[in-house]
Amino acid sequence: MSRLTPENEAIARQILRRYPVPKSALIPLCHLAQEQDGYLADDAMEHVAELVGVTPAEVIGTASFYEMFKRHECGTYLVNICTSISCHLMGGDELLHHAEEALGVKAGGTTADGTFTLDGYECQAACTEAPALQVNYRYFHKVTPERFGEIVDDLRAGRLADTVPPHGTLARSRQSIPDARSAGAAHPTVGEAPVWLGDQAALHDQAPGDEG
Amino acid sequence: MTVSDTSPPVAPIISSRFGLDDGHTLARYEATGGYQGLRAALRRPAAQVVEEVKAASLLGRGGAGFPAGVKWGFCPPSVWPRYLVVNGDESEPGTYKDRILMERDPHQLIEGALIACYAVGLSQAFLYVRGEMALAQERIAAALDEAYAASYAGRNILGTDFSVDVVLHWGAGAYIVGEETALIESLEGNRGMPRLKPPYFPAAIGLYGQPTIVNNVETLSNLPWILTNGAAAFGALGDETARGTRLFAVSGHVNHPGVFEVEFGVTTYRDLIESPDYGGGVRDGKALKAFIPGGASAPWFFEEHLDLPLEPGAVGRAGSMLGSGAVVVMDEDTDAVRACHRVVRFFARESCGKCTPCREGTAWLEKILQRIIDGNGRPSDVGMLLDIADNISPQITWPPRQTTICPLGPSAVSPIASAVVRFREEFETYVGGPVEITTPIRGAAYQRLEVTAS
Numbered sequence: 149m150s151r152l153t154p155e156n157e158a159i160a161r162q163i164l165r166r167y168p169v170p171k172s173a174l175i176p177l178c179h180l181a182q183e184q185d186g187y188l189a190d191d192a193m194e195h196v197a198e199l200v201g202v203t204p205a206e207v208i209g210t211a212s213f214y215e216m217f218k219r220h221e222c223g224t225y226l227v228n229i230c231t232s233i234s235c236h237l238m239g240g241d242e243l244l245h246h247a248e249e250a251l252g253v254k255a256g257g258t259t260a261d262g263t264f265t266l267d268g269y270e271c272q273a274a275c276t277e278a279p280a281l282q283v284n285y286r287y288f289h290k291v292t293p294e295r296f297g298e299i300v301d302d303l304r305a306g307r308l309a310d311t312v313p314p315h316g317t318l319a320r321s322r323q324s325i326p327d328a329r330s331a332g333a334a335h336p337t338v339g340e341a342p343v344w345l346g347d348q349a350a351l352h353d354q355a356p357g358d359e360g
Numbered sequence: 361m362t363v364s365d366t367s368p369p370v371a372p373i374i375s376s377r378f379g380l381d382d383g384h385t386l387a388r389y390e391a392t393g394g395y396q397g398l399r400a401a402l403r404r405p406a407a408q409v410v411e412e413v414k415a416a417s418l419l420g421r422g423g424a425g426f427p428a429g430v431k432w433g434f435c436p437p438s439v440w441p442r443y444l445v446v447n448g449d450e451s452e453p454g455t456y457k458d459r460i461l462m463e464r465d466p467h468q469l470i471e472g473a474l475i476a477c478y479a480v481g482l483s484q485a486f487l488y489v490r491g492e493m494a495l496a497q498e499r500i501a502a503a504l505d506e507a508y509a510a511s512y513a514g515r516n517i518l519g520t521d522f523s524v525d526v527v528l529h530w531g532a533g534a535y536i537v538g539e540e541t542a543l544i545e546s547l548e549g550n551r552g553m554p555r556l557k558p559p560y561f562p563a564a565i566g567l568y569g570q571p572t573i574v575n576n577v578e579t580l581s582n583l584p585w586i587l588t589n590g591a592a593a594f595g596a597l598g599d600e601t602a603r604g605t606r607l608f609a610v611s612g613h614v615n616h617p618g619v620f621e622v623e624f625g626v627t628t629y630r631d632l633i634e635s636p637d638y639g640g641g642v643r644d645g646k647a648l649k650a651f652i653p654g655g656a657s658a659p660w661f662f663e664e665h666l667d668l669p670l671e672p673g674a675v676g677r678a679g680s681m682l683g684s685g686a687v688v689v690m691d692e693d694t695d696a697v698r699a700c701h702r703v704v705r706f707f708a709r710e711s712c713g714k715c716t717p718c719r720e721g722t723a724w725l726e727k728i729l730q731r732i733i734d735g736n737g738r739p740s741d742v743g744m745l746l747d748i749a750d751n752i753s754p755q756i757t758w759p760p761r762q763t764t765i766c767p768l769g770p771s772a773v774s775p776i777a778s779a780v781v782r783f784r785e786e787f788e789t790y791v792g793g794p795v796e797i798t799t800p801i802r803g804a805a806y807q808r809l810e811v812t813a814s
Contacts, residue, residue: 166527168484169568174549175532179491200549213551213712214532216491232453233656234611234688236702270535270706271453271656272492275611275686276618285494319497323504323528329514331523334441334483336568341440342481344522348407349438349481 151195156184159322160199166325168333170200178211183316187218216285218315223258223265225303226315227251229281232271238278244268246293250300263304265315286312373597373605374581375621377465384499386506389467395512397584401475402520409479413583415591417603421457422447422538422576423655423684425602425672432480434563435571441483442571445562446473446580447543448489448496451535453656453706454686457607458577460619462489462496465581466503470526472580474513475587477524480573484525488543491531500528535710539766540574541566542712553712554766578607578685599625599671606670606685608632612651613691616640625671629653629661632670633689646691650782654683656703657771659758659805660778679758679804680774696786700779701729707772718769721752725772732790739793742780746799749773758803777806 152160160180164173177199181192188211190204197204211217229247231240244266248254251264258265274280277289281296288299302308313320341349377383377392389395401409414429435442446469450458461469473485487504489497504526507513515523534552536542541555544567559565566572582604586594595603602624610632611617620638622631633639633651642648653661659680661668668674672682690699708726713719725748731737746756753760753770756777760770780787781801788795 166525169548171549172529172547175546176530179530179532202549210549210551211532213553214491214534216531216533231702232706233652233699233702234454237612237688237690237694237699270709271451271455273450273456273459273490275454275456275688276609277456278611278617282492285492287495318491318494318530319501321498321501323501325504325508325514325525325527329508329511331484331515331525333525334443336441336570338441338483341438342483344478344520345406345481348405 150185150189151191152181152184152199156180157195157199160196162324164199166333168335171202174200174202174207174210175214178207178217179318182217183318186224186314186316187221221262222315224263224314225283225312226265226267227281227283228267228269228272228285230270230272230274230279231268232275234271234275235278235280240279243279243281243291243293243296247296250293250297264300283308283312284315285318372621373585373594374461374465374468374578375607375619377468378460378619380464383464384466384503386467386503386510389465393588394467394584395471397587398471398474398478398512399518400587401478402518402522406479406481409475409587412591413479413586416586416594418579418582418586418594419602419672420576421578421582421606421685423452423657423681425682428575428579431561431563431575432476432573434561435480435573436564439571440481442481442573443567444473444477444480444482444485445540445543445547445567445572445574446485446487446577447538447540447574448487448493448577449531449535449538449543450490450577450684451538452684452686453703454609454611454652454688455655455684456609456611457619457685459490459493459496461577461581461607462493463499466496466500467507468581468584469577470500470503470507470513472583473526474517474524475583476573476575476580478522482524482573484527486527486529486547486567488537488547489528489530491533493530497528497530504528534712535706536712536766536768539768542766543574544572551712553714556765598623599669601625601673602671606682608670608685608687610639610687610689612689613643613646613694614639614641614689615643622670625669627670628667629670629687630666632687633666639687639689642689642691644691646693649690649692649694650696650778651690652686652688652703654681655686656688656706657681657767657774658683659774659803660782661805662782665805676759677804679806696779696783697729697790698733700775701726701733703775704729704772707768711768715764715766715769717752717763718772721748721769722772724748725776732787735790737791739788739791739795741791742784742787742795743797743799745776746780746797746801749776750799756799756801756803756806758805760803777801777803781806781808
């Protein structure tokens with residue numbers, strides 16, 4: 149329940165500079181807020197609104213469309229078990245059922261200690277490795293009930309801390325564009341042909357017309 | 361992490377580094393021919409690079425299969441800046457190829473994006489990676505940092521006057537964002553809802569209202585090879601109507617599921633499913649019941665379609681599509697009603713809600729199927745499924761007719777028509793009585809006809 153910390157605000161401003169229009173940074177900044185708090189807090193959304201120059205209502209309007217953004221506290225480990233067609237054929241439903249029993253919560257629920265949130269999920273692009281699951285968007289492939297037990301034990305004991313960060317953190321490394329190397333954001337009002345096209349910009353103009 | 365391996369009877373174009381532990385690093389990429397395509401492009405005028413890609417007849421690998429070079433040509437004259445948006449929002453059930461390309465060979469994608477920017481005069485590139493793909497985001501972030509440091513990206517690339525920033529962007533969970541105008545809406549910070557057409561291509565009006573090229577990850581990953589080896593070498597592979605190779609993910613009930621790069625037109629579905637080089641046959645010696653030939657949106661194929669070549673024309677005439685390169689195999693023990701429900705449920709959950717036929721139609725299809733599975737279905741429910749399907753996509757034909765502004769709604773019709781026509785008796789068992797079908801079902805793949813390769 150907080151605004152972005154000064155450190156995160158500095159990261160936010162770096163991200164903002166990459167976009168020609170600030171609102172484009174809305175989703176990345178919501179991820180940053182979720183990384184900070186583990187979920188998308190109201191105060192953080194207000195802060196994101198200030199940073200990108202829209203109303204808080206517009207931030208929640210966008211964020212509520214996307215299922216990765218959690219409006220309420222979520223377990224440290226979000227376990228999403230794929231039950232889409234390929235995983236369904238290979239035992240994804242049975243795995244989800246097993247997980248419900250093993251963790252003592254139904255899909256959508258969080259364990260009493262706040263460690264695990266369990267959910268069924270649609271296709272995660274691991275179809276050849278079915279049944280698959282993600283813990284905080286880190287893949288585990290061909291998961292048997294036994295393997296599921298090991299994963300849960302390892303997470304509880306902190307043995308997977310290097311591979312699975314707490315909920316909210318996606319990529320643990322961020323892109324950094326050094327000022328000296330940056331070509332700069334291309335603002336939509338620039339209106340000039342790119343310099344490297346030179347005389348050919350006119351040639352490009354001969355390209356066949358509009359949509360077909 | 362388990363490796364989804366590829367076995368290459370064909371010399372690979374885009375999967376050549378999948379087997380390397382360090383294929384994602386700049387050092388290994390350069391040591392294996394990396395950034396030679398960009399160098400080759402920069403030695404030539406931009407217009408020539410466009411011609412080379414047009415000559416290669418590179419078809420888009422996202423699902424629609426539109427020629428990339430032609431798409432590039434749709435930018436209106438004298439409107440600047442133009443943008444590149446890379447579609448890395450892979451989420452169609454059964455589809456697993458763009459993630460592997462982004463995780464294992466991010467520099468190949470970045471190089472492809474840079475070639476496109478140079479050729480078409482695109483002033484900035486955005487790599488939109490699916491939100492759930494954390495490793496792909498990390499690998500691309502690291503690769504971009506390396507590319508900037510080595511002067512492959514950013515200002516004055518390789519000492520030339522070509523300058524472009526390549527920005528990693530990432531989503532937050534929404535299949536519909538794979539539709540290119542929804543992708544642009546999302547990149548503008550909005551709800552990911554497709555835009556009304558026309559214009560049909562964002563090349564006319566796209567990001568921030570400017571001309572925008574949206575290309576799929578696999579499409580762009582072909583460009584370094586094409587620029588290094590030439591359009592003629594690319595054209596020597598594959599079929600007259602579909603050149604080069606394509607990644608196929610073979611999943612479901614096969615002995616050896618995996619992601620395979622195969623030549624268009626030469627390989628058949630039978631090869632892909634049965635050959636020891638690929639899927640290795642239906643699991644446990646079982647018989648084939650059905651297979652999805654090109655992602656969850658595609659009408660299902662059956663035994664009689666196995667000898668069709670992997671070529672868009674032949675597959676299209678048979679009433680389905682190569683789509684996203686996802687082949688999902690179902691063995692004889694598969695419950696067709698449950699499999700159908702599982703595919704339909706996906707589209708019901710992922711409908712953005714903008715168009716009524718899709719928002720209401722997919723939701724009702726899913727609810728009725730659930731009722732049937734739960735044992736509460738009535739014989740009239742099956743006819744109702746088809747009636748709703750006909751409302752979403754009239755005549756249930758192929759290619760599907762659209763009552764919506766994007767193809768998501770009609771995608772839910774394919775599994776319904778496929779399962780009901782072919783496995784009507786399974787529905788009858790569930791609903792406890794004979795089923796009457798009066799709705800027209802015109803798509804070729806929905807008929808019980810012998811189909812031969814042509």
